[in-house]
Amino acid sequence: MATEAEPAAGRTSAVRDWASGCLDEIVDDLAVLVDTETPSTDPVLLAAGAAVLTGWVLETWTGSTATTLGAGPGAVLQVDAPGSRDGTVVLLGHLDTVFEAGTVAARPFTVTDGVARGPGVFDMKAGLVVGVYAVAALDALGVARPSVRLLVNADEEVGSLGSRSSLVDAAAGAEAVLVLEPGAVAGTVKTARKGVGLWTVTATGVGAHAGLDPEAGASAVHALAALTSYLAGLADPAAGTTVNVGVLTGGTRPNVVADHARMEIDVRARTDAEAARVTAALAAWRPADPRVRIEIAGGWNRPPWSTPAPGMVARAEAVLASLGVAVDPREVGGASDGNILAAAGLPVLDGLGASGGGAHAEHEHVVVADLPVRIALLAGLIAPDGS
Ligand SMILES: [Zn+2]
Numbered sequence: 001m002a003t004e005a006e007p008a009a010g011r012t013s014a015v016r017d018w019a020s021g022c023l024d025e026i027v028d029d030l031a032v033l034v035d036t037e038t039p040s041t042d043p044v045l046l047a048a049g050a051a052v053l054t055g056w057v058l059e060t061w062t063g064s065t066a067t068t069l070g071a072g073p074g075a076v077l078q079v080d081a082p083g084s085r086d087g088t089v090v091l092l093g094h095l096d097t098v099f100e101a102g103t104v105a106a107r108p109f110t111v112t113d114g115v116a117r118g119p120g121v122f123d124m125k126a127g128l129v130v131g132v133y134a135v136a137a138l139d140a141l142g143v144a145r146p147s148v149r150l151l152v153n154a155d156e157e158v159g160s161l162g163s164r165s166s167l168v169d170a171a172a173g174a175e176a177v178l179v180l181e182p183g184a185v186a187g188t189v190k191t192a193r194k195g196v197g198l199w200t201v202t203a204t205g206v207g208a209h210a211g212l213d214p215e216a217g218a219s220a221v222h223a224l225a226a227l228t229s230y231l232a233g234l235a236d237p238a239a240g241t242t243v244n245v246g247v248l249t250g251g252t253r254p255n256v257v258a259d260h261a262r263m264e265i266d267v268r269a270r271t272d273a274e275a276a277r278v279t280a281a282l283a284a285w286r287p288a289d290p291r292v293r294i295e296i297a298g299g300w301n302r303p304p305w306s307t308p309a310p311g312m313v314a315r316a317e318a319v320l321a322s323l324g325v326a327v328d329p330r331e332v333g334g335a336s337d338g339n340i341l342a343a344a345g346l347p348v349l350d351g352l353g354a355s356g357g358g359a360h361a362e363h364e365h366v367v368v369a370d371l372p373v374r375i376a377l378l379a380g381l382i383a384p385d386g387s
Helices: 002-021 023-035 043-060 121-140 164-171 220-232 272-284 312-321 337-343 368-382
Strands: 065-069 076-081 088-094 110-112 115-117 147-153 176-179 188-193 195-204 242-250 260-269 293-302 328-332 365-367
Touching: 002 023, 002 121, 002 368, 023 043, 023 115, 023 121, 023 368, 043 065, 043 076, 043 121, 043 147, 065 164, 076 164, 088 121, 088 164, 088 337, 088 368, 115 121, 121 147, 121 365, 121 368, 147 164, 164 337, 176 337, 176 368, 188 312, 188 337, 195 220, 195 272, 220 242, 220 260, 260 272, 272 293, 293 337, 312 368, 365 368
Parallel strands: 088 147, 088 176, 188 328
Antiparallel strands: 065 076, 076 147, 110 115, 115 365, 195 260, 195 293, 242 260
């Protein structure tokens, strides 16, 4: 309806223009976050990083309050910015990065030719910046919005095992969960993510001399080699199911029948049905030689997320259209904590952080000029009916 679409379009471009007007400040804030190292594996640096993040959000969001849910590696920072109408939108992010301490000293935050680089800049320090500035923009422009609850964990890159229950509890009842994981281009939204299953299989066989007494042995290595072929056969590329035996070790010497072997498996599935099929097939497998004992540990670290919240992609498309940017919905193989909250029944849209590329790699980067568009997109999703 033109009567509603036009003010909305004006609002969206006002947010973009507001963000463009303070782009230097936005980049300065991003620099501080990137240069504050937060490896998933370093509790001291994570605590210091959480303090920096908390101070910055509280200062930027007038009237907001912060609390910490849980403790230790699973601690979740929650910042609430009360809104001018009922309802709560959750912004979901993570503070941790895959880069070890000392990476910043080797390659600190830089901006060259409009491209920002530095450890964690894309995944997802710039996403946190997009989230914080989207709310700041709405408030600076006096746009009505629901309450916003920012949830930031620090164990996302290592599976969110300690934080997931806090995330689910704190997001309960949200009208939308907007995930600040990176996008690719200015119009990217992520509408589905495969689930990730992780298993470790250990095999215990019977050692023996490979030449003198081979029948006395039962090879754990041969058993897991057979399992590797079996697992490869479970993949179904057309259905989106992949199976990767990423680690396979065992045995001691060529002339010894191996009495031990171990493998680590990564399975990706687009649907719950496929996840269940692979899980059941793995559980049903038995070694050909019954003297080999196997132990299987693991499961679905994040379940498949295949259904974006109804209407949210259309909403993103409308917001972007008012900026002259085409929406670019993507289904991806990597999971995020959006999978966990979608499985909890919440309406999720993901990939709303910065545009750029190279996640988890040295060439990780963010396109600075797109940040105002990404901020405007997120603001339009937070306050679809704001005026
Ligand atoms: Zn991430």
